[in-house]
Amino acid sequence: MHSTRPSFSGMRGRRRVLVAAGLAAALTLTATACESGDDNAADKPAATGSGASGGDKIEIPADIADRLKEHGIDVDDWKDGEWKNWDKDKWLTEAEDFVNPVIEGLWKPERMKSAKDPDKTISAKDASADQGVSDPAPAPVNATREETPYHDNAAPVGKVFFDSPEGSMVCSGTVVKDPRNPGKSNLVWTAGHCVHAGGGGGWYRNIAFVPAYNDLGKSESELANATPQEISPYGQYWADWASTSNEWIQGGSESGGAGAAYDYAVLHVKPESGSKSLEETVGTALDVDFSTPAAADAGTMGAWGYPAAPPYNGLIMHKCVDRPGRLSLSPSLPTMYRIGCTMTGGSSGGGWFRVVDGKTVLVSNTSIGPADNTWLAGPQLGQGAKTLFDNMSKEYGAK
Template sequence: MRPIRPALAAVGLTAVLALAATACGPGDDNAGSKPSSSASSSDGIQIPDDIKERLKEHGFDLDKWKNGEWKNWDRDKWLREAQDFINPIIDGLWDPDRMKGADKQPQKPVANDISGDKGVTDPTPAPVNAQALSSPYHSSLPALGKILFDTPEGSAVCSGTVVKDPAHPGKSNLVWTAGHCVHAGAKGGWYRNIAFVPSYNDGGKTAAQLPKPTREQLAPYGVFWANGALTSDQWIAGGGPTGGQGAPYDFAVLHVTPEKGSTKSLEETTGSAVAVDFNAPAVPKIASMSANGYPAAAPFDGQKLFRCVDKPGRLSIVQNDPTMYRLGCTMTGGSSGGGWLTSGQDGQPTLVSNTSIGPVTAGWLAGPRLGKEAKDVYEAESKKFANQ
C-alpha cells in the first residue's frame, strides 16, 4: 500500500495548473481571470501566454514535451510548485496495452506494527477479505475508476471517485483521490500524464482474459485527463515514499477533461457522482464503511474492482494531528486513493475518506478523516473552474 506525507502545523492548499486540449485555458490563483491572449500549438492546444512563459522559464517546449521530454525526471526538471504543474493531453498515450500494464504503485508499505505511535489508536483490526464487485461496474459503482500516471520508475496506478461539484450541479468533472497519487512529496514533484478512467475494465475481466484488450474494454466511457489538481501543503512539504506524519492529510481533488473532445461532463458521462461529507460522525457512531479500489499488487492483478466492508477503528500517526479511520482489508497497492463510502443522511453513498496507507501484510487500510483542510481543497478546486 502506500503511505503518506507528514503533516505540518499549518495547513494550506497547493493549486495546480494544467494545459488541456479541450479547455478554454487553465485557471489560476485568481479564479475567473482570463489571459489577454494565447498561443496555439499545431494540434490546437490553447496555451495562455502567462503559462507559456512559465514553461519557457523552466526550459520546456510543449512539442518536445509531447514527444517524450516528459520522461526527463532530472531534479531541476521535476516541477513541484503549484504554479508549475503541467499536464498537457498527449492523445493516445494511454492506449490499452499501456493502461493494462500500468501496475506500479508510487509508494511502499508501512510497518506491520505501528502501535508505538502516540495518540488514540484502537487495536489492529482483523483482516477482511476483499470482495470483487459484480460487473458491469457501471451498474454497481459507476463513480469509481482508475487513475493512471507516470513516475520516474514507470507508469503507475491509483483509484479515484467522481464527486459532486457545487459549482456545476449534475455536471461535475471532479475526482477524489489520495495526495500521494498526484505528487511525490518532499523529495519530488508532480507526477505526469495523470488521467482518470471511469469504470475501468467494466466487464470485470482478469488480466489473463485480456491478452490484447481493446480501448472499449478498458475505457468504455473514455479517458479523462487532469487539467487541474489540489492537495494539501503537508503532503508536498513532507510526504515520503514510506508514509509519514502527513497521512491524516493525504487527499487530493482532480479536475478532469475528456481526451476526445466530448461536450459531456464526467458526471453526465458516468451518470453518477457522490457527495463528500466533511463532518462524518465519530468512529463509534459509524456502523460500517466500505473501501473501494483497484488493487494491483499481488495477489491482485490491477484489473478488477474490489471492496472491503468493516466497522472503522481509529489510528493515530502523530498525537496532535487528526486521527485516521482504519478498516480491516486485504486490498493492496493500486487501491490507494479509492473512495471510502458510507450511507449519507439521504441514504445515498457518501465519500468520507480515501485509502492512504496499509501494512506489508495487507491486513488493514487507513484513510484520513476529512475535515476543514479537505473541505478547503475541495471548495478551492470547484471555485477554480466555476466559470468554465
C-alpha cells in the same frame, strides 16, 4: 440516523441498487440505467471508448504552455518526450506548478495494463505508535470483487494513471459532485500520493482518470482481445488541474510520513475526446462528507478500488466493508480511519463511503496500510480538505 441501504441516484433514469453482500451492514453504490431516446444520453457508455475520434487534436491551453515555458520547457518537446526528464530542476514541485498537457494516445490499453502500484506501506512499529489513541488493529476483511458491468454497479469508481520517475503507475479514484456545477462535475477524488511525490519530489505527469476501467471484469488473457469500450467504457479524462494538501507536498514520503493524515487530492479533468462533463458521461457522482465523524459514530464504511500488488493484478475492482477504528501515527497529527481490508497497492486513492440519511457519500480515501495487507487507513476529511475542494470548485469547476 444512518441507513444500511444507501440510495445514490444519477442524473436521469431509474436507479439500480446493488448490495455489497456478505456483511451484516452492507454498503452499496448505484448507477443509473439509460432510458432516454437520446443517442448521447448522459449515462450511456461512450461508443468510441478511449480513443479520440475524427482525428481531432486537443491543443495545450495557453496557461499551461506559459507555465512550462517559465521552467524552460518547450511545449512541443514535452509532448515529444521531454516529460520523461525527471531532473530536479525539471520536476515541478510547488502547488502552483502543476502542468499536465494531454498527450493524445499515450495511455493505450497495453500501457494501462502494465502500470504498477505506488506501494505505500508503513512498518509495524509505526503502526503501533501512540496506542493510547489508536484502536486495536482490526481483523482482516477479505476484499470481494465488484459485480460487473462496473458502469451499472460502481460507475463513479475508476483508475487514476500517471507517470513517475519509476515508470507508469496506477491508483484508484472516485467521481465526486461539484457544488458549483450541479450535474456537470469534472472532479475526481483520490490520494495525494497519486498526484505528488511529497517532500522528496514533485508533481507526477500524464495524470488521467478512467472510470469503470475494465467494465466487464475480464481477465488478463481475455483483455488481449477486448475492445476499447470494454477497457475504458467512458473514455479517458486527463487532469488539467490537481490540488493536494500543503502537508502532503511538504511532509509526504514513500512510507506516508507526516503527510499521511493529509493524503488526499482533487483532480479537475477534461475528456481526451468529446465535450461532455465527467458526471454527464458517467451519469452519476458522489457528495463528499467533510463532517469528520468519530470512528465510533461513523457506522459502516466501505472502500472501493483496483488493488494491483500481488495477489491482485490491478484489472479487477474490489471492495471491503467494515466498521472503522482509529489510527494515530503521532499525537501531533489528526487521527486516521482504519478498517480491515486485504486490498493492496493500486487501491490507493480509492474512495471510502458511508451512508448518511440514506445517501452514500465519500468520507475518506485509501492512503496507507501495513506490509502484510491486513488493513487500510485513510485521512479524515476536515476543514483543510473542504477548503481545498471548495477552491478547486470555485477556480476550475466551470472550466
